[in-house]
Amino acid sequence: MRLEGVTKRYRGQQEAAVDDVTMEIPAGEIVMLVGPSGCGKTTTMKMINRLIEPTDGRILIGDEDVTHKDPDDLRRSIGYVIQGAGLFPHYTVGDNIGLVPKMLKWDAKRIRERVDEMLDLVSLDPDMYRNRYPRELSGGQQQRIGVARALAADPPVMLMDEPFGAVDPITRQRLQDELLSLQDELRKTIVFVTHDFDEAVKMGDRIAILNVGAEIVQYDTPDQILTNPASDFVESFIGHGAALKQLTLTRVRDVELHDAATTHEGDDPADAARKVREIGREHVLVLDDRDRPQRWLSLRDLEVPGRLDRVARDRDLDLVSGQSTLNDALDVMLTSSHGVVVVTGPRNRYEGVVRVETIMGAMSSIETTSAGPSARDTAEE
Ligand SMILES: Nc1ncnc2c1ncn2[C@@H]1O[C@H](COP(=O)(O)OP(=O)(O)O)[C@@H](O)[C@H]1O
Ligand SMILES: [Mg+2]
Known part of the structure; x- marks a missing residue:
């Protein structure tokens, strides 16, 4: 996916919310957009599936300029997951997951099978959950259904806007782990917005650190950003205890x-x-x-x-x-x-x-190989 000079000016605003952004998102990778509130993350995402029309610029998926594609068609080929899952409360879990396949006019049997397959994929027992309503689920389960719904029509691209922002830390960790194992299998191209730098380091193949106007301050692998932050702004994101943050680079x-x-x-x-x-x-x-x-x-x-x-x-x-x-x-x-x-x-x-x-x-071996602040100060807090 390629954004070329993408700009969004909202009516009546002096500064562009997204100002001339150019970036490439490699197929099959997770790219994290991290930046302070209001810097234009959500606007950037919504221009990719055209929930918001860009003022200027082009967005290419493969060789196709999606800024000229029918927006409804486009949205069916892009999975979209938002905070709180955004499930339809008066639809069952099954109907929520089957929504896009239904719009694509799949036959009823194929939709039913797909719903069960998706529930299984996100570790929820189909017999137990397909007929429930969203209010009968925990926050973490709703978020899983949100992911299942986005994946149902097997779109090559997924947009995730702070998807795990509203759940408790332990549930968030599980959801992150599950998404990573899914991604091992599925190899989707994922753009994932977060304001949590730890989440970015854990989930991202690459991270784009954004400032106001969605200005890309650094776009690199987590490892490179931690070891060679491009500016004070990036360092302020990494914060203190870089060695502790490096624990996020090591998996169990x-x-x-x-x-x-x-x-x-x-x-x-x-x-x-x-x-x-x-x-x-x-x-x-x-x-x-x-x-x-x-x-x-x-x-x-x-x-x-x-x-x-x-x-x-x-x-x-x-x-x-x-x-x-x-x-x-x-x-x-x-x-x-x-x-x-x-x-x-x-x-x-x-x-x-x-x-x-x-x-x-692991912490002390990191400490001797990085020039970051001492791990010990942070560890003993
Ligand atoms: N519909 C809108 N109309 C006018 N301004 C908006 C609208 N949506 C967002 N903005 C402004 O655009 C900027 C970027 O917003 P947003 O993309 O939501 O940021 P983020 O997701 O990074 O928090 C902010 O200054 C916000 O106030
Ligand atoms: Mg946002």
Whole structure:
């Protein structure tokens, strides 16, 4: 995708909201637009799918100048995800996801199959969710439906405008991880707006840092922006603790996992306690019959005979995946009392744990290779 001299002047305003922007967005990559509120991010996005008409300039997708294309056709070929998902409240989940396929006149059976396929893709059980209404879903689930709806007609391009801005941090981390694993498979061309620099570093193949008028101050890989910020303005975005921010560049899948002591529902608590002592720890992780983590139990808990007969899932047990960054893992760790974070893989199966030592180790190796501010000051806050 290529923006050439794209400009938007709103009526009655002196300065252009988007002023002569030229940039190229490589196919199959995620490009993040980051910048302060009012700098023209949303206006830029809405010109790409022509919810807003540019005053000047051209936008090419492939070889086609979309500024001359029928806007309705165009919008059906571009997925659009906004904050709060923007679902139609009086439509079921299924009808929301099937909206664009229906406009494209797919037959009913194909739409039904596609809806279920999309629900599956965003990790929601089709039987449980297809007939619900948006108000019957959590914020994170609504946002997943928003992504499913945008992907339903398999558009090559997706525009995402602060899609995860309205959910809590843990849900946001999960949604980000899910989108990254989807992208591994789907290879869409994605333009993603955020005002959160950490999100930009985590999600972006490239980041465009914008100032007022959507002026591109720096357009580069996350790594380059962190190590060679182009100006004071960019540095102000990176902020303090660049070494800590660099934790966002390292994924959980890049570090060596440790083994926790694990046991299964129905096992003998005395055996479990022995395993815990063998590796010199205090807690055992209970897994269900499909190896999905349920909860931590302490050595003291295990003294109760029959304690493993039935083990309910701990709703506060926060998990990370290989896609998560070490920064995410650290966040989870700081709110848990175990000094470790549980890592799950495909089908939420237990894979291992990240220990706090692993994160500290990653931080100190970053500290010696970057000239950024000391990691230690930030880490001890
Ligand atoms: N419909 C509109 N009419 C007039 N001015 C607008 C309109 N939409 C946005 N603007 C102005 O254009 C500038 C860019 O807005 P926007 O693209 O929404 O920024 P961002 O998404 O980066 O916060 C702001 O100064 C905003 O006030
Ligand atoms: Mg905006």
